Every structure is written in C-alpha cells, then in structure tokens.
Amino acid sequence: MSAVSILTPVVVAAWPVFAAAVSAAATSLGYAVVAESMSRLGQTTNEKSVAKQVELEIANTELVTGQLGRDQRITVSRNNVTVTFSRDARGRAQVCVSGAGQPDEALRALGQELSQSVVQHYVYRKLIDECRARQFIVVEEEVEADKSIRLKVRQWEN
Amino acid sequence: MAQREFEITITPDGNVELHIKGYKGKSCLEAVHMFEEIIGTLKSQRETNEFYEPEEQVQFRVDQRQ
Numbered sequence: 001m002s003a004v005s006i007l008t009p010v011v012v013a014a015w016p017v018f019a020a021a022v023s024a025a026a027t028s029l030g031y032a033v034v035a036e037s038m039s040r041l042g043q044t045t046n047e048k049s050v051a052k053q054v055e056l057e058i059a060n061t062e063l064v065t066g067q068l069g070r071d072q073r074i075t076v077s078r079n080n081v082t083v084t085f086s087r088d089a090r091g092r093a094q095v096c097v098s099g100a101g102q103p104d105e106a107l108r109a110l111g112q113e114l115s116q117s118v119v120q121h122y123v124y125r126k127l128i129d130e131c132r133a134r135q136f137i138v139v140e141e142e143v144e145a146d147k148s149i150r151l152k153v154r155q156w157e158n
Numbered sequence: 159m160a161q162r163e164f165e166i167t168i169t170p171d172g173n174v175e176l177h178i179k180g181y182k183g184k185s186c187l188e189a190v191h192m193f194e195e196i197i198g199t200l201k202s203q204r205e206t207n208e209f210y211e212p213e214e215q216v217q218f219r220v221d222q223r224q
Contacts, residue, residue, distance in 0.1 A: 003187075005203045119171070130196045
C-alpha cells in the first residue's frame with residue numbers, strides 16, 4: 001500500500017442530484033417519499049402547529065440551482081415522523097424534522113441519521129460516476145454490517 | 159501495464175477512507191489529489207512503506223566503442 005487517507009465529503013450538487021440522494025437514503029432507512037415540490041410547503045406549515053419540529057443543517061453542502069428551482073424541497077415520512085430537505089438562502093441543505101409525541105432529541109437523532117445517509121449516498125453515486133468517466137473498474141462492492149459501503153476499484157496504466 | 163488499486167470505504171456518516179495501492183513514491187499524492195477533487199477535503203493521511211520506495215525509473219547505459 002502507498003497511503004491511507006481520510007476524506008471529509010463536500011456536497012456540491014444540483015437539486016435533482018441531491019433529491020436523488022435523499023430519495024435513495026430515505027428508502028434505505030424505511031422512509032417513503034411523500035412530496036417533492038413547492039406544493040408540500042403549505043402542508044408542512046400546517047404540521048408545525050400540531051407536531052414538534054427541529055431544524056438541522058447538513059455541513060459542507062452547496063446546492064446549485066437555477067432561479068426557478070430556488071424553493072424546491074423534498075419530504076419523506078416514516079412512522080409519523082416527517083423530514084423535509086430544502087435549500088436555504090445560502091445554498092446549504094436544511095433539514096426540518098417533525099413528529100407528534102417525539103422529544104426534540106429523538107427528532108434530532110432521526111434527522112442526523114437520515115442526513116448522514118444522504119451524504120453517504122451522494123458520495124457513493126459521485127464515486128461510481130467518476131470511476132466510470134475515468135474508465136476505472138469497480139471490481140468489488142459490498143455493504144458492511146455497520147452500513148459502510150466498500151468499493152474496490154482498479155485502474156490500469158501504460 | 160501498471161495496475162493501481164483503490165479500496166474505498168464510505169462510512170455511514172459519509173466520510174471516506176481511501177487505501178491507495180500500486181503507486182510508488184510521491185506519484186501517490188497525485189492520486190490522493192484526484193480523490194480530493196471528487197470527494198472533498200483531506201482530513202488525515204498516513205503514508206505506508208511503499209510510499210517511501212523510489213519511483214519507477216528507466217535507465218539507459220550508453221557504451222562508447224573505440
């Protein structure tokens with residue numbers, strides 16, 4: 001081996017790419033996508049009055065979007081917990097978790113678990129796409145018991 | 159043909175552990191830089207013994223005939 005490196009991901013993505021990562025992460029954790037558009041906004045606002053709500057931010061994110069897509073959002077739900085991902089004014093990914101009868105700590109933990117999974121799915125997709133573009137070959141792919149994704153990639157060079 | 163190998167682990171929190179194999183010397187750093195561009199910021203790095211081996215070189219010997 002030559003080197004072992006640890007890298008912290010930076011999510012720079014257009015909204016459709018980010019929404020796809022949210023959708024994949026949500027599905028893997030048993031959530032269902034309930035809405036993806038502006039139409040969800042009114043419903044989310046109504047929920048605020050009956051359910052507790054916590055807000056989180058995903059660090060190191062920059063969601064690139066056109067003027068028309070500025071207020072896009074995607075909402076997922078599981079067991080009466082609703083999580084809405086949106087882009088804030090600075091372009092960062094914002095997460096709003098709500099659920100009736102749930103303490104703030106529990107909602108925060110659920111939001112963090114899902115947010116981390118979104119970043120993991122984003123990084124996975126980015127790596128697979130970049131490997132393909134550079135003609136690297138993915139020879140092994142495994143999901144470990146702790147949900148880590150392990151890839152073995154080969155490159156031949158003249 | 160030289161074979162390079164990358165073992166990549168994406169942890170559940172999205173961090174990436176990258177093992178780069180098959181590079182000798184500092185050419186390995188170019189590969190690390192490539193993954194920085196794809197993934198993000200380098201948090202830590204540990205070089206292994208192979209890192210300190212000399213890079214592959216081709217030597218020519220020219221003999222002069224008299």
